[in-house]
Structures are given as C-alpha cells and as structure tokens.
Amino acid sequence: MKNFKVIFSFILLMTGVLGFSQTDEKAIQAQVSQMVSDWNTHEFKNMDSYTTEDVEWVNIVGMWWKGRAEVKSAHQGIFDRMFKGVPFTQKSLKTRFLTKDVAVATLISSVGEFFPPDGIDHGNNKMPASDDILTLVFVKKNEKWLLASGQNTVVDARAANNNPSKK
Secondary structure, three states: OHHHHHHHHHHHHHHHHHHHHHHHHHHHHHHHHHHHHHHHHOOOOOHHHOEEEEEEEEOOOOOEEEOHHHHHHHHHHHHHHOOOOOOEEEEEEEEEEEEOOEEEEEEEEEEOOEOOOOOOOOOOOOEOOEEEEEEEEEEEEOOEEEEEEEEEEEOOHHHHHOOHHHO
16 A cells, blocks of 8 residues: 555656646747747837846857847838748747756757848749758746747758758
C-alpha cells in the first residue's frame, strides 16, 4: 500500500508539471501565431500584446533594434517595402522552458520570394523563397508570455544539406 501511495503521488506530481508546461506552451504558440499573422497582414499594431516594452530584435542582416517602439517601427517599415505581399508560413515551433518564467522558442518559417532592399525588382535582386529559423526568448510577466528577444536567420539550404552534425 505504501508503494501505491508513492507511485500515485509521483503520477499526480508529473500530471501537474506536464499540465503546467502544456498550458504555457499553448500560450507561447498563440503569441507566435499572432506574430506570424502580423507578418502576413503587414501590420504590427498587435505587437504590444505579445512583446515586452524592452524587447530586442536582431534581423537577418544584423540590424539590432531595441525597445518596442523601435522594433515595431522597423518591422513596419521593412514589411511596407521589402516584404509587401510576401507570404510567411509557420512550419514548426519547438519550445524549451529554461525556468518557469523563461522559455526559448525555435520557429521555422517559410518566406516567399522578395526584392531587397526596397521591394522593387531591379533585375538582379530577387531573393528566392526560403526558410528562416528564429530564436525567440519569452518571459512570463503577470501570467502572460511575452517576447523579450528575437533573432532570425535565413536558412542556407546548401549549407544545411552539408551539416556535419547530421552525418
């Protein structure tokens, strides 16, 4: 009977822990979905609902934006020009909890063709559709998961196919 109580207590403990992470993971997934939705509408008015005030972002060419106002303005400017009409699709999302209030989410998204840096076809500036991998750091504030830091990188398919860790 004593072993049964120990096993039952362990099961209850694990159920509570798993339920906690699943709830938090779903909340982070919802925040990422809102971000991807903003990418597709090219409007970032919802950014206040999924970022911290002091959010930071490093984009694919190494621009480092600091604070919600700058991150929001920079995203809006780039999406108004370079990514106008470009589709973004979430392919996968993996979340890892570092503490009960800090999580790292790794997002892989598909990005359609675009013309950098101004969104205009100059004859030799078309970027092919590709995948991006993003590292997103979320913090839990007032029971809500918010993006505190983001960084995205274009996946170079040639390099990815020659990844030495996969051989």
